[in-house]
Amino acid sequence: MRDVILYMSMSLDGFVGSDREHPGMSIPEGDELTRWKLDRIRTAGAHLMGRTTYQEMASYWPQSDDVYAAPMNDIPKIVFSKTLTDAEAAWPTTRVARGELGAEIAAIKEEPGADVIVWGGRRLAGALAAADLIDEYRLLIQPLVLGAGQALFDQLPDSRHLKLVEALPFPSGIVVHVYRRADQPRHTQNG
Numbered sequence: 001m002r003d004v005i006l007y008m009s010m011s012l013d014g015f016v017g018s019d020r021e022h023p024g025m026s027i028p029e030g031d032e033l034t035r036w037k038l039d040r041i042r043t044a045g046a047h048l049m050g051r052t053t054y055q056e057m058a059s060y061w062p063q064s065d066d067v068y069a070a071p072m073n074d075i076p077k078i079v080f081s082k083t084l085t086d087a088e089a090a091w092p093t094t095r096v097a098r099g100e101l102g103a104e105i106a107a108i109k110e111e112p113g114a115d116v117i118v119w120g121g122r123r124l125a126g127a128l129a130a131a132d133l134i135d136e137y138r139l140l141i142q143p144l145v146l147g148a149g150q151a152l153f154d155q156l157p158d159s160r161h162l163k164l165v166e167a168l169p170f171p172s173g174i175v176v177h178v179y180r181r182a183d184q185p186r187h188t189q190n191g
Helices: 030-043 051-058 069-074 101-110 122-130
Strands: 004-010 015-017 046-050 077-080 094-097 116-119 136-141 162-169 175-181
Touching: 004 015, 004 101, 004 122, 015 122, 030 069, 030 116, 046 051, 046 122, 051 077, 077 101, 101 122, 116 122
Parallel strands: 004 116, 004 136, 046 077, 046 116, 077 094
Antiparallel strands: 136 175, 162 175
């Protein structure tokens, strides 16, 4: 069974988006963090995203020569959308998931292959967290305080207890916190 792993950049005060600065774009990540992220993107079985994130990424990555472009273009993508029709035309290796979120995630987890990632997209990530569909959180905590913005966990119906699995500091000041539910073991060794 595959795990769903969320990667999300956030400020020290817990915001994943803001009109002040973007938590994932404000601090240069440095070579070590870039390598760490690339290693994980390259081994993922699929990249899950919502329609808005998909449209932003599909308009950028296919034409980019950025170090992230090749793995982002190669990884299979699954877009959660009720309105998108032909995602493959804009970005190859893409399919659309139109069903109920829990049922779609359950089916994806049963497919063969490596763990799947959710990288960015506050609305989808928040909905997955609220429905308790994320197996592991890999939060990239930026050395940045925004004071206001959009929270990742604002859709949770109640509190959620997580277990810290790992904390990885990088020279840029970014610290990756890896959490799992306190009652959940890890299914696989990839991702």
